[in-house]
Amino acid sequence: MAAADAKVSRRQATGKIVSARRGSNQATDQRKAHTEMAFTGKYVNNHQDGFYRCAGCGAKLFSSDAKFNSRTGWPSFDQPAVAEAVELRPDNSLFMRRTEVVCRRCGGHLGHVFNDGPKTTGKRYCINSCSLAFEPATASQEQADS
Numbered sequence: 434m435a436a437a438d439a440k441v442s443r444r445q446a447t448g449k450i451v452s453a454r455r456g457s458n459q460a461t462d463q464r465k466a467h468t469e470m471a472f473t474g475k476y477v478n479n480h481q482d483g484f485y486r487c488a489g490c491g492a493k494l495f496s497s498d499a500k501f502n503s504r505t506g507w508p509s510f511d512q513p514a515v516a517e518a519v520e521l522r523p524d525n526s527l528f529m530r531r532t533e534v535v536c537r538r539c540g541g542h543l544g545h546v547f548n549d550g551p552k553t554t555g556k557r558y559c560i561n562s563c564s565l566a567f568e569p570a571t572a573s574q575e576q577a578d579s
Contacts, residue, residue: 474562
């Protein structure tokens with residue numbers, strides 16, 4: 434397992450979140466599986482090319498190519514950039530049956546996945562902005578993808 438893929442403890446990941454964004458609810462949302470309010474996240478309307486990484490540990494989770502406007506108030510993706518980067522868990526809280534999405538590397542809560550996404554995958558990964566860190570594509574990355 435490469436150093437970038439190594440598991441990160443919750444304490445290590447939470448320390449990074451809190452030190453990076455003091456005063457925010459990011460650590461609470463990611464570590465206690467809370468959900469940020471709809472339409473308040475900074476990536477809801479982000480249309481830049483790049484990658485979305487876990488705010489807790491930096492693992493690459495989603496590509497901007499998979500992002501779509503679900504009109505739900507949260508960044509939505511039809512698939513992860515790397516399937517093994519996320520883990521799906523049953524979530525029966527709040528008297529609902531849902532599927533929670535967590536970062537496989539640090540265990541941080543990312544959001545939920547639903548079966549009402551675009552026809553390509555049929556999935557809608559509804560992810561909290563505060564659980565993500567955006568990495569814009571560089572000119573060299575854009576040329577390599579072309």
